[in-house]
Amino acid sequence: MSSDTILIIGGGPAGLEAARLIGDLGQRAVVVEKRDALGGTPIYEHYAALTHNFRDAEEAMNELIAAAKANPTVDIRLSSEVVSCSGAAGDFRVKLAKSGNPAAGANGGAGVAGEEINAGAIIVATGFQHFDPGRETQMYGYYEYDDVITLADAERMLKENKFVTPSKGTPPQRVCFIQCVGSRDRQIGNEYCSKVCCGISSKQAIEIRQQVPDCKVFIFYIDMRMYGYWENEIYWPAQEKYRVQYVKGIITEIIRKGDRLVVRGEDTTMGRPMEVPMDVVVLAVGMEPSRGTKDVAKILGLKQNKYNFIEVPHGGLDPTATSVPGIFVAGAAAGPKDLDDTMAMAGAAAMKAAALTRKLQISNFKFQNSNFKTQTPA
Amino acid sequence: MAVGLDKVKPEAITEDKHLVVQGMDISGHWNRMFEQRVSWDYDVDNLDRVTDLPGGESLAWCYGCAKCTAVCPVDIVGDYSPRKIHRKTQMGVDLFNSDDLWLCTTCMNCLRVCPKEVNMIQIMPAVREQAVLEGTTVPPELQKAFEDTAKHGNPLGQPQRKRADWTKKVGVPVSIMKDLGRPVDILWYVGSYPSYHPRGNDAACAAARIFNSLGVDFGILGVEEKDDGDSQRLAGEKGLFEMLAEQNIAAFSKYEFSRMVVTGPHEFNAFKNEYPKLGADFKVLHYTRFLVEHLDKLKPMLKKPINLKVTFHDPCYLGRHNGEYDAPRQLLRAIPGVELVEMGRCRENGYCCGGGGGGMWLDSFTKEHTTMRLSERRVREAAEYGADVLAVCCPFEVSRFEDAAKSTGNDELMVRDILELLDESMRG
Numbered sequence: 110m111s112s113d114t115i116l117i118i119g120g121g122p123a124g125l126e127a128a129r130l131i132g133d134l135g136q137r138a139v140v141v142e143k144r145d146a147l148g149g150t151p152i153y154e155h156y157a158a159l160t161h162n163f164r165d166a167e168e169a170m171n172e173l174i175a176a177a178k179a180n181p182t183v184d185i186r187l188s189s190e191v192v193s194c195s196g197a198a199g200d201f202r203v204k205l206a207k208s209g210n211p212a213a214g215a216n217g218g219a220g221v222a223g224e225e226i227n228a229g230a231i232i233v234a235t236g237f238q239h240f241d242p243g244r245e246t247q248m249y250g251y252y253e254y255d256d257v258i259t260l261a262d263a264e265r266m267l268k269e270n271k272f273v274t275p276s277k278g279t280p281p282q283r284v285c286f287i288q289c290v291g292s293r294d295r296q297i298g299n300e301y302c303s304k305v306c307c308g309i310s311s312k313q314a315i316e317i318r319q320q321v322p323d324c325k326v327f328i329f330y331i332d333m334r335m336y337g338y339w340e341n342e343i344y345w346p347a348q349e350k351y352r353v354q355y356v357k358g359i360i361t362e363i364i365r366k367g368d369r370l371v372v373r374g375e376d377t378t379m380g381r382p383m384e385v386p387m388d389v390v391v392l393a394v395g396m397e398p399s400r401g402t403k404d405v406a407k408i409l410g411l412k413q414n415k416y417n418f419i420e421v422p423h424g425g426l427d428p429t430a431t432s433v434p435g436i437f438v439a440g441a442a443a444g445p446k447d448l449d450d451t452m453a454m455a456g457a458a459a460m461k462a463a464a465l466t467r468k469l470q471i472s473n474f475k476f477q478n479s480n481f482k483t484q485t486p487a
Numbered sequence: 488m489a490v491g492l493d494k495v496k497p498e499a500i501t502e503d504k505h506l507v508v509q510g511m512d513i514s515g516h517w518n519r520m521f522e523q524r525v526s527w528d529y530d531v532d533n534l535d536r537v538t539d540l541p542g543g544e545s546l547a548w549c550y551g552c553a554k555c556t557a558v559c560p561v562d563i564v565g566d567y568s569p570r571k572i573h574r575k576t577q578m579g580v581d582l583f584n585s586d587d588l589w590l591c592t593t594c595m596n597c598l599r600v601c602p603k604e605v606n607m608i609q610i611m612p613a614v615r616e617q618a619v620l621e622g623t624t625v626p627p628e629l630q631k632a633f634e635d636t637a638k639h640g641n642p643l644g645q646p647q648r649k650r651a652d653w654t655k656k657v658g659v660p661v662s663i664m665k666d667l668g669r670p671v672d673i674l675w676y677v678g679s680y681p682s683y684h685p686r687g688n689d690a691a692c693a694a695a696r697i698f699n700s701l702g703v704d705f706g707i708l709g710v711e712e713k714d715d716g717d718s719q720r721l722a723g724e725k726g727l728f729e730m731l732a733e734q735n736i737a738a739f740s741k742y743e744f745s746r747m748v749v750t751g752p753h754e755f756n757a758f759k760n761e762y763p764k765l766g767a768d769f770k771v772l773h774y775t776r777f778l779v780e781h782l783d784k785l786k787p788m789l790k791k792p793i794n795l796k797v798t799f800h801d802p803c804y805l806g807r808h809n810g811e812y813d814a815p816r817q818l819l820r821a822i823p824g825v826e827l828v829e830m831g832r833c834r835e836n837g838y839c840c841g842g843g844g845g846g847m848w849l850d851s852f853t854k855e856h857t858t859m860r861l862s863e864r865r866v867r868e869a870a871e872y873g874a875d876v877l878a879v880c881c882p883f884e885v886s887r888f889e890d891a892a893k894s895t896g897n898d899e900l901m902v903r904d905i906l907e908l909l910d911e912s913m914r915g
Contacts, residue, residue: 355551378574
């Protein structure tokens with residue numbers, strides 16, 4: 110007997126959107142989230158405004174959460190994680206346990222420990238985590254200098270409308286972004302482009318110029334990668350309206366000089382070395398597979414690519430398929446994604462999962478029917 | 488620019504024992520060089536000063552694609568392009584006090600290719616105007632042209648009362664509006680160079696004869712005509728431009744005419760695009776378009792064949808600025824015997840003669856910052872394409888190109904206004 114329940118692992122943007130859509134189709138969805146709250150990285154990492162439409166992240170995510178929660182056929186399991194999986198498409202048996210994640214609150218999880226979900230299909234929406242600039246090497250002295258921060262740190266300050274030089278607590282006069290931190294790097298092992306950092310840096314540059322109008326903002330880059338409308342919605346306004354200064358040439362090192370930081374690199378179009386004082390340096394850290402993505406891939410037996418993201422074997426023509434039939438992937442668990450792609454992928458994964466479970470049920474029904482018919486004349 | 492092929496051993500200080508640069512002996516400590524200068528700051532205040540000016544905003548829009556550099560006529564003979572100006576200003580260079588400020592000829596080839604619409608035609612006049620107002624050093628030869636224009640009503644410094652003296656040489660009647668005392672069909676604005684410059688006179692006389700042959704009912708303003716002032720505006724003297732425009736508009740409005748014909752593209756641009764902003768309201772034609780209207784009548788009059796290879800130089804202010812590419816070519820093709828050959832840089836990508844945007848009065852200054860004059864680059868191109876005649880239809884160009892033909896050893900290249908070629912063919 111095949112199940113029409115669809116298990117969704119991850120309660121971030123992709124998981125919530127897939128759950129809502131499956132619910133709208135009238136099918137049962139179970140969302141398993143290891144943290145004690147829904148909303149994923151935008152909520153957990155205190156995002157300020159979403160890229161690219163500058164909508165308040167918390168407000169937008171709350172709408173997604175409310176839509177999933179309000180749906181009568183969507184069940185949510187907070188502070189829970191998947192511990193084992195058996196069976197195949199149409200009849201997966203997935204065991205849940207109280208999440209070992211420190212973010213799991215005391216009130217969630219306990220009630221569902223040991224629960225087994227019988228699911229016809231699974232959608233993995235376990236997302237990404239920001240590259241840790243202290244991983245492997247002390248890149249740019251992230252853990253050494255208070256005033257070297259990451260995009261995620263900047264988001265938190267921007268959300269509170271209090272962008273300051275962390276060591277002083279006062280508004281900075283000069284801020285720069287260093288692009289491609291942890292991305293496009295063979296030595297680190299992340300050869301891919303993280304896709305969103307150029308846009309997010311530029312978005313944050315605009316927000317800094319809005320919140321601290323006297324602050325000069327620089328972006329040091331290798332290539333500006335502004336896909337589609339990000340060019341005219343973010344990059345051009347940042348440059349033209351908010352006078353963010355884009356300089357081609359990446360910063361190689363940061364040194365301390367007095368109570369300020371000095372960034373060192375080459376201004377490539379002038380062919381000159383540069384040593385420029387800055388109050389705050391924002392590292393545009395890229396995406397890596399989240400811990401959850403890596404764990405769930407192993408538990409479900411999904412192939413991962415060399416960067417440990419979940420492998421999508423058919424690429425562009427079937428972007429939500431995994432190496433296991435009946436298990437689909439949505440969002441940044443499959444590699445760097447912006448929100449537009451994540452949401453579109455969630456819709457596609459929901460559709461594929463729902464279609465599969467229905468197809469399996471119809472063929473089961475036909476199979477039983479045909480047995481019945483052959484038996485009847487006898 | 489950024490990366491040289493030769494690796495240079497890093498040395499803190501270099502010093503050549505014997506070194507002569509541009510004829511100057513700078514041996515020993517005079518040429519001492521320290522290792523490459525480090526950019527230690529991006530002082531964007533200077534960029535903000537430019538972009539705060541009305542018209543200067545778009546300098547900040549440059550994203551460094553460098554499409555402009557390849558088509559900038561100044562960069563082809565020097566080291567200057569809008570992208571480079573943006574980068575230098577972003578690096579803290581003060582454009583208001585930089586020699587770069589006076590190199591742009593406002594030829595508009597950069598804006599034609601710019602994906603971000605960085606508009607040097609607005610930026611440069613805005614910054615120059617501010618520099619002039621602040622009393623920044625204006626190159627002396629340009630300053631002299633400004634002063635001559637203010638004093639005499641023309642940048643050549645010729646007396647205003649002699650503005651119509653050229654008409655004595657024509658051999659056909661040229662009516663002055665004040666003496667005519669009746670409305671005319673065509674008010675012909677002659678312009679300063681056709682009125683005063685000997686080679687400009689040749690074109691003016693040719694035009695007068697052609698108009699007479701065609702039976703055009705026309706008159707000129709004579710001593711009431713003043714320089715249009717557009718190139719002075721683009722070179723930073725907006726006040727002077729406004730004064731001249733006011734005087735010209737007053738003179739125009741004294742007489743009745745159905746349309747105005749101008750000899751020069753700069754005047755055409757001024758009257759078509761700038762004077763209306765100051766209240767002028769009349770229809771203006773460049774002479775090439777006007778004569779094309781009369782082509783049916785003109786053609787049978789072109790009796791004498793001119794059996795030469797002719798190439799045409801598109802004036803920036805007729806072509807790119809005002810979209811007229813065909814009328815001059817139609818006229819040249821109408822002349823029997825003429826074989827029209829196009830240069831590589833023609834029409835939309837026409838190379839600038841260097842005379843626009845004040846360049847006409849910055850010859851020595853620009854020469855110091857370029858390997859050759861823009862006009863010299865252009866006559867070389869005409870010669871490369873095998874032309875016998877370099878045909879023009881802008882009064883700035885005849886003298887510029889004739890000088891350039893001589894200085895580059897292309898003496899056999901004839902430089903002729905289209906008016907002169909038509910006149911020659913008509914006179915048989």
